[in-house]
Each structure stands twice: as structure tokens, then as C-alpha cells.
Amino acid sequence: MPASARRSLASPVVNGVLCQCGGAAAATATPLSAAVAGAPAIPALDGSGGSSPPASFASPPEQERRLRSLFLQLDVNRDGALCVHDLLIGLQRLGLQRSERDVWKIVKAGDKDLDGQLDFEEFVHYLQDHEKKLRLVFKSLDKKNDGCIDAQEIVQSLRDLGVKISEQQAERILKSMDKNGTMTIDWNEWRDYHLLHPVENIPEIILYWKHSTIFDVGENLTVPDEFTVEERQTGMWWRHLVAGGGAGAVSRTCTAPLDRLKVLMQVHASRSNNMCIVGGFTQMIREGGTRSLWRGNGINVLKIAPESAIKFMAYEQIKRFIGTDQEVLRIHERLVAGSLAGAIAQSSIYPMEVLKTRMALRKTGQYSGMLHCAKNILTKEGMGAFYKGYIPNMLGIIPYAGIDLAVYETLKNSWLQHYAVNSADPGVFVLLACGTISSTCGQLASYPLALVRTRMQAQASVEGAPQVTMRSLFKHILKTEGAFGLYRGLAPNFMKVIPAVSISYVVYENLKMTLGVQSR
Numbered sequence: 001m002p003a004s005a006r007r008s009l010a011s012p013v014v015n016g017v018l019c020q021c022g023g024a025a026a027a028t029a030t031p032l033s034a035a036v037a038g039a040p041a042i043p044a045l046d047g048s049g050g051s052s053p054p055a056s057f058a059s060p061p062e063q064e065r066r067l068r069s070l071f072l073q074l075d076v077n078r079d080g081a082l083c084v085h086d087l088l089i090g091l092q093r094l095g096l097q098r099s100e101r102d103v104w105k106i107v108k109a110g111d112k113d114l115d116g117q118l119d120f121e122e123f124v125h126y127l128q129d130h131e132k133k134l135r136l137v138f139k140s141l142d143k144k145n146d147g148c149i150d151a152q153e154i155v156q157s158l159r160d161l162g163v164k165i166s167e168q169q170a171e172r173i174l175k176s177m178d179k180n181g182t183m184t185i186d187w188n189e190w191r192d193y194h195l196l197h198p199v200e201n202i203p204e205i206i207l208y209w210k211h212s213t214i215f216d217v218g219e220n221l222t223v224p225d226e227f228t229v230e231e232r233q234t235g236m237w238w239r240h241l242v243a244g245g246g247a248g249a250v251s252r253t254c255t256a257p258l259d260r261l262k263v264l265m266q267v268h269a270s271r272s273n274n275m276c277i278v279g280g281f282t283q284m285i286r287e288g289g290t291r292s293l294w295r296g297n298g299i300n301v302l303k304i305a306p307e308s309a310i311k312f313m314a315y316e317q318i319k320r321f322i323g324t325d326q327e328v329l330r331i332h333e334r335l336v337a338g339s340l341a342g343a344i345a346q347s348s349i350y351p352m353e354v355l356k357t358r359m360a361l362r363k364t365g366q367y368s369g370m371l372h373c374a375k376n377i378l379t380k381e382g383m384g385a386f387y388k389g390y391i392p393n394m395l396g397i398i399p400y401a402g403i404d405l406a407v408y409e410t411l412k413n414s415w416l417q418h419y420a421v422n423s424a425d426p427g428v429f430v431l432l433a434c435g436t437i438s439s440t441c442g443q444l445a446s447y448p449l450a451l452v453r454t455r456m457q458a459q460a461s462v463e464g465a466p467q468v469t470m471r472s473l474f475k476h477i478l479k480t481e482g483a484f485g486l487y488r489g490l491a492p493n494f495m496k497v498i499p500a501v502s503i504s505y506v507v508y509e510n511l512k513m514t515l516g517v518q519s520r
Contacts, residue, residue, distance in 0.1 A: 296360030404442030
């Protein structure tokens, strides 16, 4: 099977998985077929027959007559054009239940003159274009290349997307489209069922369940999001990245006081110096005023752009190196590619991480700015100081990215299987909840390594601190403070997760609109 076909797994499949309405949906194809062709199958709009290998050919006049008949049945108010209201009522009369959002997608996709409705030419053009996409999706599912889709092919195709379903669930999907009781779907049945459903030749799961691009909790260690072929071709991918970067900048700035408190507690808190949240904020304000709460935020925001860009480019190159030609990587491939891309990005901008820690820990008047701080470190400690804590930082990528991805995918699959009905769109609250829980679990798993990294970065800023290795620092903390000592600063770190995720999502959505990214 060609690569383009394998890449074309799309939302008709996803919607079939999500809509577990059993046999009720099976009846929806027949009225539409009859309306268009007066026969069990809709005529192919590209001039070929209804089956996967071309069979019968409908003459252009006959094809136009059938499409005109369908158009007239859908044109409820008889004004020669199909608006959202016409399609809602008309499709309902034909036995097809579509939401207003779905119908609006159909109108928007076919409306060439932007008058908010479809005339006959636009309607025919939409159906022709739509059928081409449906044919690509059908071919991508037909892994045996026998002109039919069976339950095993649906299970395998969705597994490639990271969505696990049982063979019984796949059989339920088949029953909803199978009109002749063969428990397989041929091209006629597939097209009849989906022809007036607003689907595309890309997975809706990718579109609705973006994770790393949307949520910024201050640690950019998550596995990068996948971008669809359409998003790459239209240039939407860089708009998503810009929107994500802007959202991260606002989110980090709003939660910067909690982030600085976390750093102070990681470095200075101990059994003898038990720093609490209120006491920490009081100490910061007393020492440097309210503005001191944002120390280190400037460099933390500046590093978003280079880190995101390097990570994205590295991720794409690693995908090519892996040798996959699929649009959607499997979960283990995403983890490997994402972790390696994260390691490359972190290696490239790691001196900025050290600067962020030093700037957050500085006392009033110690440095005039970021450049002064960098120059001071280079002069007094040498170039090696910019890579202190590098090893625990690299080791922390795998547990953070792995657990974050695993938890997010588990929650996503659970929602898709149990609660999704007509769309892969989870809604704002489900998306925020999944992002918050997965980020929290990822941070919890990698937190001890993050604490050791921060203490190693801060060595020179703490007077009399010995130069220690990662191993010796772990032993020292466990010996003097116990296991609890590895989680100093965890409270303010968790306190910032919910506001950080919420703020970054809201800003991301608004920036998407400003940049002209289409909402689906």
C-alpha cells in the first residue's frame, strides 16, 4: 500500500469508534442512498463506479439529475441555496442526524463565494472533493488491499494512532455501516455512510488533543505535538508554535512568583531552615520589594523561542531518521523521538537554564542584568559552570516525558472510549483536566532530579557550598533530610500547575484566532 494511503487515516474512522450507537446508525445510509440514486449506492462523483475497482459508469446527465434531486430535497425553503438550517432539516428528513456544528463545517468547506450558503455548483464541488478524501481514507484502512474493510483492519489502524479498541468494538463500528450483513464494509457502504459528514483526510484526534503546544507549566520537557499534513502544507504549524510560545510567555510571567519560590525552597530549605510558602513570599518582598518576585522570569521567557524551535526541528529530523512514513507516530516512537528532541533542545539552551536559576537566586544589586550575570559566571567559574546539573537534567527528561505522555494518552483513550459520542473534541474542561493531571504526574516522577539539578546550578551562589557530583548530592540529601528532602519546593510547584495550564490555554486560543489559525 502506498505511503500516502497509510498516512490518510482520518476522522471517519475516529467518529466510527467514538459513536458506539450500534445498529441505530446502520439505517442512516439507506435514505441518503435512495435520495441520491434511487438505488442502494450513491453514484461515484468522479465518474467511476461505486465499488473500489470501477464497475458501472453513470452518464454525466444522469449523475447531475440524481445530484439535483438530492439538492432539491435538502433545499427546505426552496430558495435555490443550502444554508445551515436547510441542511439540518433536510438531512434529518433523510434519516441523518448531524449537529449544527457539523453542518456548519459542510457549508464552510463548500462556500466558495462566502455568502454563507451553498448553491448547486458549490454543493456538487463539495461532494466531489469530499469523495476524494473519503476514498483516500478508505484505502488507508484497507490494509489487505481487497476492496473491503474488516474489524482487524480498523483495530490495527486505530492502534497506529495510539487508540486501543477491542475487536468487539470494531465489529460494532462495522455493524453501523454494514448494510448487507457481511461484517465487512465495501466502498459503496463507506461512501454512503460518510458522504454528507464533514470529515477530512487527517485524524481529528491530532487536531483536538494537542498537548505540548497548548500547555506550558514552566518545564518544556513534554513530547512534541504531531502536526498534520494539512497543517504543514498550509503553514499553520508555525502559527501553532508561535501561539504556543506566546501562551507560554504569558503563563510563565503570571506564575513567576511561585516558580521563584520553588527555586528558593529547592536550594535553601532544609530541616534547620524550614521555609513555608507565606514565609518565603514575605522574605522575598522584604529583601527586594514586589518586583523581586519576578527575578529570573526574563530569561525563562526568552528561552521559550529557541527551545521550541530546536525541539520541533530535531523532532522532525529524528522522525525521518527512524524511517517511518506515517503521518502519526506510534506511542513508543513518539516517546523515543520526543525524548531525543528534548535532549538536543535542552543541550542547546542549557546555559540559559543555569542563568535562570542564578538570576532567581540573586540578591538585590548583585547583577545589573542577564549579560552581567553571564559575564560574572564566565569570569569567575569558567565555561563549565554553564553546564552544572546537566546530567540530572538529561536524566529527568525520560521519566517526565514518558509519564506525562503515558498518563495523557491513557486519559485520552479512556475519554474517547467511554464519553465521546459524535466527535473527538473533548471540550475545554476535559482537555485542561487531562493536561493538568499528566503534567503533575510527570513532574512528580522527575522532581528529585530537578531538585538536584537546581542545587548543582546554584552551587556558586551559595557561600561555602562544596563542589559535588549528582551522586554525592543525592546521598547527602537522603542522609541529612531523608526522602522528603528530594521534594523541597513541591508545594509551590504544584500550586502553579492549574493556573499555568489554564492561562496558557486561554492565551493560546486567543493567539490562534489573532494569527488566523482555523478552529476545528
